[in-house]
Amino acid sequence: MIKMFELASDNCKTCYKCIRHCPVKAIRFESGKAVIDIDKCIACGQCFVVCPKHVRNADNDYANISGRLERGERMAALIDSAYLAMFDEPERFVAGLRKLGFSTIQETAAAAFKVADEQMKYIDEHKNQKYMITASCPSEYLYVGKYYPELVQYLIPVVSPSCALAKHVKRDDPDMYTVYIGQCLSRRHESAFTTETGLDAAISFAEAIRLMKVRFIDYTKLEPEMPDVMAENEKQSYAMPGEMCDILAVKAESLGYSVVTLDGTDKTKEMLDAMKDGILDRTLADMGICHGSCLNGPFMHGNREMTNMFLSLQKLRQHVEERKRVMGIAYLEDEMNWDGIDLSVKFDEKAIVSKKYSEKQIKEVLKKMGKNTRADELDCGACGYDSCRKKAIAVLDGMAQEDMCMPYMKKKAESMTSAIFTAARNSIIMTDLGYKIVRINPAFEKIIKMKSSEVAGHPISEFIAERYFRNAVETKTDTVGKKIFIDRFGYAGLMNVIYMEDEGLVMATIQDRSEAERRRTELEKLRLNTVDVAQNVIDRQMMVAQEIASLLGETTAETKVALNKLKKVVLEEGE
Secondary structure (H helix, E strand, C coil), X not given: CCCCEEECHHHCCCCXXXXXXXXXXXXXXXXXXXXXXXCCCXXXXXXXXXXXXXCEEECCCHHHHHHHHHCCCCEEEEECCCHHHHCCCHHHHHHHHHHHCCCEEEEHHHHHHHHHHHHHHHHHHCCCCCEEECCCCHHHHHHHHHHCHHHHHHECCECCHHHHHHHHHHHHCCCCEEXXXXXXXXXXXXXXXXXXXXXXXXXXXXXXXXXXXXXXXXXXXXXXXXXXXXXXXXHHHHHCCCCCCHHHHHHHHHCCCEEEEEECHHHHHHHHHHHHHCCCCCEEEEEECCCXXXXXXXXXXXXXXXXXXXXXXXXXXXXXXXXXXXHCCCCHHHHCCCCCCCCECCCCCCCCCCCCCCHHHHHHHHXXXXXXXXXXXXXXXXXXXXXXXXXXXHHHCCCCCHHHCHHHHHHHHHHHHHHHHHHCCXXXXXXXXXXXXXXXXXXXHHHHCCCHHHHCCCEHHHCCCCHHHHHHHHHCCCEEEEEEEEHHHCEEEEEEEXXXXXXXXXXXXXEECHHHHHHHHHHHHHHHHHXXXXXXXXXHHHHHHHHHHHHHHHHHHHHHHHXXXXXXXXXXXXX
């Protein structure tokens, strides 16, 4: 299949919402980012709609159409009947398209009767066939062709009303460039095969409005205008859920078929499963992949109001009734000549082949996901898959990653957090915003000689001054490196206080400085003792010096006296 859109993986937040809503799990995760597997995709656009971060890029014909309008080329706007629900004044939107330069504006619903007529002919010619499936929805026949190839034989090979109208336009004017404008993303698949479908391009309502805005066209200020080709009132209902052409239903029932109309992938899958198993009697199924049928296509969500399907239904009915009141039933579709137009189509089987894996291979992946026993397999669907086993198979297929299991990753993270909390050498204390203890770790338990369960709910002030915690909450700033001393336990520490606003908690971590304080005290005592000893030594040395000096003075004097006497004697003897 051609690539019509993709997810901008750089902005992907791995919430797995896209895979949860993808009916065929066609989204692969690479390095934690979502990537559409185009071969498995059925172009329903559900991932496009549900992504909360809007990380989607749709390949579109906007630039191509804009250029053609600038060059004044002949172009036909084929508008989906959902425009009657999309806009408060749809006729002004029509006027905006005409002002843009579209040569003709036609409602796709105008071809619904002819398509139904061709479907009736096929049913009559193949009335021995047990099942029949209408195929106006591209996502529907892609779904059948890829995932129920054995049911392709039951698809009624008639083009959709959009393609039928495009073929009609090209029959009369082969050079006319046909553009589908609507809420359906899968019409872009039809526009990729112009030779078979007659449809050249497809854009959304929002893109059409953007074309107007860049040309300074405010369609809400224009005088209302009607399309060149319109559908009979009743034909507008083909976009509604649970509706199909009355003449087709009557024809099918006359041939013994039970007619079923349904919308949404869940109902569609259930019906296709029943047909595959052959458990139903003769059945004609008219299906729409989108929940709410065509009226709730992906591009209806460009209008915030139109995210409500029931409002869309109400607005469509109101516009149809108003148009009927004003214009009656004289519609141009009665003048449409379908001679020479081939509305048949061939549907191919493009089966997705599922690989088979042994029980051993599946269990090995389950173990890596933390699913060691059947009891560990929660089948919660958080990863997007219905069961842990299907997720394991997706991992083997290369579509998923082991760490996509949220309960397992949560358990692993909690285990790591708990291990860190338990093994930390520093004391950790957590309080609520009422400054009551929520939890303490073993390191602090050892200090206060109490268990965490015993102190839970106690005011922090019983152990540490509350002002540190209150200051962190009121100022929303952390306290770092605050020295504290808990006299009651002879405990000294260096405390950090952190306000955890999102969790509604205050956490304190305390580095035990008790031993360091004891050493510091001992060193201080040793320092003082050393000073005392040094002073004593100095004092004693001074005393010794003084005594020595005193003794030296006495002996010196005596020596002087003795020497003088000796000198005198010597001098006297010389005479």
